[in-house]
Amino acid sequence: METPSQSTLALLGVAALSIALYSNTQRKKRDQLPPSLPQQFFLGNMKDFPSKGEMWVEHRDIAQKLDSDWVNFNMMGNNMLVLNSYQAANELLDKRGAVYSGRPRLVMLNELIGWDWNLSLMDAEKPHFVSYRRVLSQQFQPSAVAESYHPLIRPEVVVMLKNILDRPEDFRQLIKHMTSSLILMIVYGHRTSPNEDRFVKIMEDARDDSIVASEKYSFVDFFPFLKHLPEWLPGAGFKKLKFAREARSVSTAARREPYLTVKERLVAGTAKSCMMTTLLDDDSLKTSGLDREELIMDCTSALYGAGVDTTSVSLSTFVLCMLKNPEVQRRAQKELDSVTGGTRLPEYADRPNLPYIESILKESLRWLPVAPLGVPHRVFKDDTYRDKLIPKNTTVFANIWAMMYDPEVYASPKLFMPERFIANAGKGAEPDPKRAVFGFGRRVCPGMHLADATMWLSVAMVLATFDILAPTDGSVERPVEVTSTFTAAPPEFKCVFKPRSEAAMKLVRMEV
DSSP states (O other), X not given: OOOOOHHHHXXXXXXXXXXXXHHHHHHHHHHHXXXXXXXXXXXXXXTTSOOSSSHHHHHHHHHHHHTOSEEEEEETTEEEEEEOSHHHHIIIIITTHHHHOBOXXXXXXXXXXXXXXXXXXXXXXXXXXXXXXXXXXXXTSXXXXXXXXXXXXXXXXXXXXXXXXXXXXXHHHHHHHHHHHHHHHHHHOOOOOSSOOHHHHHHHHHHHHHHHHHHHSTHHHHOXXXXXXXXXSTTOHHHHTTHHHHHHHHHHHHHHHHHHHHHHHXXXXXXXXXXXXXXHTOXXXXXXXXXXXXXXXXXXHHHHHHHHHHHHHHHHHHHHHHHHOHHHHHHHHHHHHHHHXXXXXXXXXXXXXXXXXXXXHHHHHHHSOSSTTOSOEEOSSOEEETTEEEOTTOEEEEOHHHHHTOTTTSSSTTSOOGGGGSOOSSOOOOOOTHHHHTOOGGGSOTTHHHHXXXXXXXXXXXXXXXXXXXXXXXOOOOOOEEEETTEEEOOOOOOEEEESOHHHHHHHHHHO
């Protein structure tokens, strides 16, 4: 039997010592970081990070297991931090927004497909980020929404009511048509075609590509070198299928085609006043030092993807909540009738006098937040919180769902209880979910006031004109349909929209 040589033993000793030193170093590093699950060699927490289904629930469960409201995941050397409480998100993302307003590197979406023009995905260190955000914030500040967009929202909602009366089985499609039609009218002055609309098609195609990219090809974000592989190389499927190249052309079309169409209409004298015509007439953009054409294209085209799905899904959630809670409907309708007398449809001037309608909207947003994990942030530099290190370039997720279902904040969170937001002699109102569902800090949704106005009027008008009833062919459960990597929506469900009265329907027809 051969015995190991002294050199072999020495090498083994050095190797063992190196492994021990490495393990000790890694353990010390882990001790400096926020709480985490045990890690595997090299992989870290890759196998622990929830990536399918209701990920937000799994993240909450992991946090409870660790008895911590924030959890760090080592993803092969990349840190991902999940904040499961409003307190942690507020203290980091809101109060330290200058440090936490970045976006992670999205190789597939931004670098290969070319979505880096989209403000939602744009990193805050980009030189034009501040200018883009300023433009959108000015266009959608509360006073601008009230003055310029309230008159556009109402007719779109009324048309939706009329269409639901005619085709109640298609209510989800009709809700989405309303939101897409409204966005395209506001941004481009474009009236959508009742059949296939070119603007809608290219926007939806671009959206679909972004979902495919984030779901199927996100591995390239962990291994950026893959983007340099040739299309013919076996295993480079995302390029072999020419997906990235084709998706880039769709993304470009979604930016350029509407812009060029509006410019053509301006020359022809047929363009309607809209956000784009306002920006084209804005002399301050000519001297901003930025490419004015690029700025206008980017700011306008970003709004469809950011606003259509989120608003329509939130309204579908509202319908499901009304279907499951008929007593809430009755109380809301009583409040509406006390204000309108049943002789007119509700309007924005009624909003201060309809606190229960306001609470229904808040509770719908809380009960199923459309983006349960929000959009990830990136840390610009090393930071410390609760005596723990948050390294530079850490990706940070806000688990909005966990915040909405925190029993320390919302009593009986699984129940749909609009009254939780109305203060009374016995207790104060519970926190407004809008402080979280529209995002945090410098990445809060710039279109939140438009979305809020659209949803409020839709909720008020639907309840003023219809009873939402259960179908006769079965009950409705409460499952959640995961519609993409980080968004959730109610499952497909059936309901009956019964007109409250012929007088109510007459009011709708009079406004169409």
